[in-house]
Amino acid sequence: MSNSILNEQIASPQSDGTRHHPPFEITRQIEQEAELRIRQYPNDRKRSAVLPLLHIVQSEFGFISPEAIEWVAAKLDLEPIKVEEVVTFYPGLRQHAPGKYHIRICRTLSCAMGGSYELMDKICELAGIDRSRTSHHNPIAVSPCGTWSVEFAECLASCGTAPVCLVNNDFHEDLPAAKASELFENYK
Amino acid sequence: MAKVTYIKGKEPHERERRLIFRNVDRKGWNPSIKKYLSDGGYKELRKSLRMKPGKVTEEVKKSGLRGRGGAGFPTGVKWGFIPPTNKKPVYLICNCDESEPGTFKDRYIVHQDPHQLIEGMVISCFAVGAKVAYIYIREEFPEAARIVEKAIAEARKEGFLGKNICGTRFSCEFHVHRGAGAYICGEETGLIESLEGKRPYPRIKPPYFPAAMGLYMCPTIVNNVETLCHVKHVIAMGGEKYAGIGMPRNTGTRILCVSGDVQKPGYYEIEVGRMTMGELLNDVCGGPLEGRSFKAVIPGGSSAKILRCSDKFNVTCPPGTEKREIDFEEIPLDFDTLAACGSMAGSGGVIVMDDSRRMSWVLNNINEFYAHESCGQCTPCREGSAWMKKITDRLVAGKASAADLDTLESVAYQIDGRTICAFGEACAWPVESMIDRFRDELLADTVEDNPSVARNAEQEAQRRYLQDTIAKAGKS
Numbered sequence: 001m002s003n004s005i006l007n008e009q010i011a012s013p014q015s016d017g018t019r020h021h022p023p024f025e026i027t028r029q030i031e032q033e034a035e036l037r038i039r040q041y042p043n044d045r046k047r048s049a050v051l052p053l054l055h056i057v058q059s060e061f062g063f064i065s066p067e068a069i070e071w072v073a074a075k076l077d078l079e080p081i082k083v084e085e086v087v088t089f090y091p092g093l094r095q096h097a098p099g100k101y102h103i104r105i106c107r108t109l110s111c112a113m114g115g116s117y118e119l120m121d122k123i124c125e126l127a128g129i130d131r132s133r134t135s136h137h138n139p140i141a142v143s144p145c146g147t148w149s150v151e152f153a154e155c156l157a158s159c160g161t162a163p164v165c166l167v168n169n170d171f172h173e174d175l176p177a178a179k180a181s182e183l184f185e186n187y188k
Numbered sequence: 189m190a191k192v193t194y195i196k197g198k199e200p201h202e203r204e205r206r207l208i209f210r211n212v213d214r215k216g217w218n219p220s221i222k223k224y225l226s227d228g229g230y231k232e233l234r235k236s237l238r239m240k241p242g243k244v245t246e247e248v249k250k251s252g253l254r255g256r257g258g259a260g261f262p263t264g265v266k267w268g269f270i271p272p273t274n275k276k277p278v279y280l281i282c283n284c285d286e287s288e289p290g291t292f293k294d295r296y297i298v299h300q301d302p303h304q305l306i307e308g309m310v311i312s313c314f315a316v317g318a319k320v321a322y323i324y325i326r327e328e329f330p331e332a333a334r335i336v337e338k339a340i341a342e343a344r345k346e347g348f349l350g351k352n353i354c355g356t357r358f359s360c361e362f363h364v365h366r367g368a369g370a371y372i373c374g375e376e377t378g379l380i381e382s383l384e385g386k387r388p389y390p391r392i393k394p395p396y397f398p399a400a401m402g403l404y405m406c407p408t409i410v411n412n413v414e415t416l417c418h419v420k421h422v423i424a425m426g427g428e429k430y431a432g433i434g435m436p437r438n439t440g441t442r443i444l445c446v447s448g449d450v451q452k453p454g455y456y457e458i459e460v461g462r463m464t465m466g467e468l469l470n471d472v473c474g475g476p477l478e479g480r481s482f483k484a485v486i487p488g489g490s491s492a493k494i495l496r497c498s499d500k501f502n503v504t505c506p507p508g509t510e511k512r513e514i515d516f517e518e519i520p521l522d523f524d525t526l527a528a529c530g531s532m533a534g535s536g537g538v539i540v541m542d543d544s545r546r547m548s549w550v551l552n553n554i555n556e557f558y559a560h561e562s563c564g565q566c567t568p569c570r571e572g573s574a575w576m577k578k579i580t581d582r583l584v585a586g587k588a589s590a591a592d593l594d595t596l597e598s599v600a601y602q603i604d605g606r607t608i609c610a611f612g613e614a615c616a617w618p619v620e621s622m623i624d625r626f627r628d629e630l631l632a633d634t635v636e637d638n639p640s641v642a643r644n645a646e647q648e649a650q651r652r653y654l655q656d657t658i659a660k661a662g663k664s
Contacts, residue, residue, distance in 0.1 A: 040322075040363040042404065045384070045404055047384060047385035047386075048365075048383055048384055049385065050385035051365065051367070051368055051382070051385065052365065055327075055368070082385075082386075085386075086386070089370065089387045089388070090327075090367075090368035091368070091369040091370060092327040092328070092367070092368035092369025092370070104328075107553075107557075108490070108553065108557050109289050109290065109490060109539055109553050109554060109557075110289065110290060110447035110453075110539055112553050113541070113545070136560070153328065153369070154369075154371065154557055154560055155287055155288070155289040155371075155557070156328050157286045157287060157292045157294070157295050157326070158292050158295060159289065159290050159445060159447035159448075159453070159537065159539070160445060160446065160447050160453040160455060161453075162453075166330075169330040169331065171331065
């Protein structure tokens with residue numbers, strides 16, 4: 001696959017959250033971290049490191065850009081399409097920038113019974129987020145200021161303390177809509 | 189060993205028997221190796237390393253331990269499937285992709301007691317001859333991945349991992365591999381594909397039984413977090429004594445995760461089969477919410493068939509006796525009886541619904557999950573799960589006709605048994621069982637004259653004719 005076609009397919013559209021994430025640039029530290037991950041797998045099985053490398057990229061730059069896909073592919077001696085097919089499969093990997101604080105609210109049965117849809121509405125209200133244009137392929141909605149973004153997640157495995165959510169890497173449980181503004185105070 | 193006390197308000201219920209969750213919510217506990225060692229940790233590992241690997245497997249077989257991930261397959265038997273003539277490397281994978289809706293037990297093990305898991309895993313690696321093990325942690329547990337990585341480094345430093353473990357000739361290395369939010373990676377062959385860096389499309393069995401052709405086409409054992417922790421306790425007690433806990437064929441303890449409409453949702457570790465549904469929901473979980481009554485329960489994660497609380501069940505209980513009719517609340521919580529009642533013990537996620545819940549809404553929520561998570565490899569599942577969601581979308585919106593219910597049912601039965609992995613059943617069973625047990629309620633949500641239902645050609649011609657006639661009549 002030629003690179004120009006690939007670029008068309010994997011272009012990462014700008015989002016309101018873009019300004020909160022650094023541009024893609026590989027530092028020595030990232031290189032070292034990547035090497036460490038690659039060594040977890042047998043020498044002839046470097047491809048296994050696709051997910052770990054993509055995680056490094058996403059946590060550093062907020063999302064996975066076309067350059068990032070090419071970098072991962074080159075690192076693992078793969079065709080970029082082999083990386084692209086992984087990126088497009090997993091709901092946990094993003095191709096455009098979320099907000100500075102990405103809020104993932106559990107949508108699944110126990111949390112829904114506990115009021116997670118109401119929680120989502122409340123958070124959107126507080127952050128000024130319009131979710132009307134989200135879809136299966138584009139599940140993330142970003143606030144106009146780019147500070148917050150929201151997404152429904154499928155079962156975060158804490159059904160006993162519903163409703164729950166993840167803000168970046170922080171987990172919050174027992175969070176009915178009434179407590180949403182309290183949560184918000186910590187992420188401004 | 190020190191007496192165990194728990195954080196105030198989080199004490200175990202008196203009916204519990206804490207084996208795996210002994211240190212969960214324990215007062216003064218933390219996930220460091222120092223704490224674990226001060227509590228007698230890694231003793232069972234030393235004991236196992238003095239045994240022959242085959243003897244460890246033998247003990248696990250004797251214990252009757254069954255997998256806690258969902259299928260309930262005997263662990264020792266699974267280990268025994270590695271071909272005896274094998275010359276390739278053997279891998280062990282810990283499945284910590286906990287993502288079955290309703291299940292939240294592994295979360296507490298990896299967050300609060302990672303060394304128990306590591307000890308169980310090293311013992312298991314020794315038994316099956318694995319030199320490398322991967323812990324596949326779901327992406328939504330970022331904190332757990334950090335804790336487990338730290339625990340691995342600590343264990344390596346203390347000589348419980350790495351070269352010449354505890355001064356023996358056995359060496360073993362562990363790595364954390366993080367998933368990326370896909371439910372299908374909990375399916376063992378899907379997980380293996382994911383670990384190989386591909387899309388996690390499950391492999392077909394036969395021939396791809398992981399114990400013979402798993403990771404990198406080498407023999408691979410994939411076990412759930414809770415299962416691997418049990419291995420440590422099997423070694424501590426000896427297989428025979430462990431088998432004395434619980435019931436015959438349903439041995440040991442298991443962690444039940446209760447969520448939904450009960451007074452006290454949470455995790456409860458009980459002896460398998462020694463507690464009934466009624467005891468769990470009323471005594472342990474404090475009964476239904478104020479002014480409500482139980483309506484339906486999903487007993488083993490959202491893929492398990494739903495049970496109606498007003499139903500009677502015709503089963504042999506206790507085992508070995510004549511078949512008799514029992515109430516919902518009398519069902520003992522073990523693998524076999526739940527299966528006989530038309531559901532399954534699955535992964536231990538008990539989701540409770542009371543009489544305030546509309547079943548069409550519940551089913552739609554479940555269908556949305558499966559439509560989102562189908563990997564798309566097999567047509568019946570990819571197309572079917574999405575159509576089932578669309579139909580229940582209509583049902584919830586009050587726009588479905590009675591015929592839609594028949595369509596929904598027929599779609600479910602066309603998925604069930606026609607896919608590579610068990611996801612097909614997982615998405616079809618909730619629909620099949622819901623229609624079977626709550627047909628009247630679902631029918632009440634449908635409407636007779638429904639403009640959004642497609643007509644056939646004849647009906648369409650008739651409609652146009654009537655419209656034209658009325659229009660003409662209006663003009664004249």
